[in-house]
Amino acid sequence: MYGSSIAGMEIDYRNKLVLAPMVRVGTLPLRMLAAEYGADITYGEEIIDHKLLKCERRINDVLGTVDVVEKGTESVVFRTCPEERSRVVFQMGTSDAVRALRAAQIVCMDVAAVDINMGCPKAFSISGGMGAALLSKPELIQDILTTLKRNLDVPVTCKIRLLQSPKETVELARRIEKTGVSALAVHGRKVADRPRDPAKWSEIADVVAAVSIPVIANGDVFEYEDFKRIRVATGASSVMAARGALWNASMFSPKGKLPWEDVKIEYLKKSILWDNDMKSTKYTLKEMIAHYSCLELPEGKAINKSDTLADLARLYEEDKYYEHVNKSRGRSR
Numbered sequence: 001m002y003g004s005s006i007a008g009m010e011i012d013y014r015n016k017l018v019l020a021p022m023v024r025v026g027t028l029p030l031r032m033l034a035a036e037y038g039a040d041i042t043y044g045e046e047i048i049d050h051k052l053l054k055c056e057r058r059i060n061d062v063l064g065t066v067d068v069v070e071k072g073t074e075s076v077v078f079r080t081c082p083e084e085r086s087r088v089v090f091q092m093g094t095s096d097a098v099r100a101l102r103a104a105q106i107v108c109m110d111v112a113a114v115d116i117n118m119g120c121p122k123a124f125s126i127s128g129g130m131g132a133a134l135l136s137k138p139e140l141i142q143d144i145l146t147t148l149k150r151n152l153d154v155p156v157t158c159k160i161r162l163l164q165s166p167k168e169t170v171e172l173a174r175r176i177e178k179t180g181v182s183a184l185a186v187h188g189r190k191v192a193d194r195p196r197d198p199a200k201w202s203e204i205a206d207v208v209a210a211v212s213i214p215v216i217a218n219g220d221v222f223e224y225e226d227f228k229r230i231r232v233a234t235g236a237s238s239v240m241a242a243r244g245a246l247w248n249a250s251m252f253s254p255k256g257k258l259p260w261e262d263v264k265i266e267y268l269k270k271s272i273l274w275d276n277d278m279k280s281t282k283y284t285l286k287e288m289i290a291h292y293s294c295l296e297l298p299e300g301k302a303i304n305k306s307d308t309l310a311d312l313a314r315l316y317e318e319d320k321y322y323e324h325v326n327k328s329r330g331r332s333r
């Protein structure tokens with residue numbers, strides 16, 4: 001059912017495997033695929049409050065989805081469906097409590113929780129006072145989180161990076177806990193760290209020891225076994241994976257990883273099924289190929305030249321599936 005009330009319902013953040021928020025990657029197909037393999041909670045990509053405020057909510061009867069679409073256009077900013085309602089987390093970029101609340105109200109009836117990104121080190125985030133810029137503004141963090149917490153019926157959470165010293169990170173985590181958030185995700189890297197720098201699990205452990213809300217540990221979890229390793233090392237309630245899941249979403253499966261080529265095709269099929277944004281599908285496929293193979297080979301070049309999902313379906317000999325999906329949509333109209 002679309003938008004039916006789950007007011008007051010809390011996600012259980014204990015012992016969960018979580019798909020991390022990833023720009024351009026964490027759209028509906030990857031979220032559904034990760035959940036199929038075993039992810040319990042799936043974050044959407046970060047969407048900036050300013051962008052959300054230009055959008056309206058539309059029911060898409062053809063796909064069976066709820067679409068958040070830029071007004072006056074057909075540009076889908078966020079697509080979700082009732083099947084993922086109990087596990088999808090909407091992540092937002094913001095630098096202002098009132099704006100964050102107005103934006104969150106557009107999506108909150110269709111998602112399980114709202115998360116604020118306090119870790120993005122990219123220039124566009126920092127210059128807008130968002131993402132990691134918030135880490136040095138504890139009063140603003142408090143204002144944003146308490147405003148959302150008081151006015152939304154869904155759980156509110158945030159995702160931070162490590163500060164300069166474990167003491168500073170712990171102080172911030174304690175302040176965040178006081179706002180009443182339901183969980184805190186900690187990416188075990190500092191703002192200046194690069195993805196290749198090892199995540200500091202011991203500094204996540206310091207946060208876990210200092211707060212009593214569930215902590216979601218994030219950083220360098222690539223294999224199913226790593227979920228247990230990071231939980232043992234940090235004591236965290238739950239674990240979040242980003243790049244590992246982007247490269248091979250079957251990492252969430254207790255049965256072990258499937259060959260990445262198979263997962264790639266499953267991802268393409270989900271993209272077709274949910275009529276995903278072509279830029280998101282192309283980017284995600286290219287990231288998989290760049291990791292396991294090479295974008296300079298014919299496959300990568302062909303993806304670059306593809307303009308539509310139909311082109312990709314043809315490239316991977318999934319044209320029959322593409323036609324079948326489109327025919328059945330025609331019938332449901």
Ligand SMILES: Cc1cc2nc3c(=O)[nH]c(=O)nc-3n(C[C@H](O)[C@H](O)[C@H](O)COP(=O)(O)O)c2cc1C
Nearest residue numbers: 020021022023045046117187219220221241242243
């Ligand atoms: C392609 C990509 C996009 C990302 N986008 C976001 C985002 O939208 N919001 C966010 O909080 N973190 C984002 N991140 C950071 C991840 O959520 C995660 O914190 C980081 O990659 C560390 O986890 P890992 O070691 O499992 O990759 C992104 C990471 C990647 C690789």
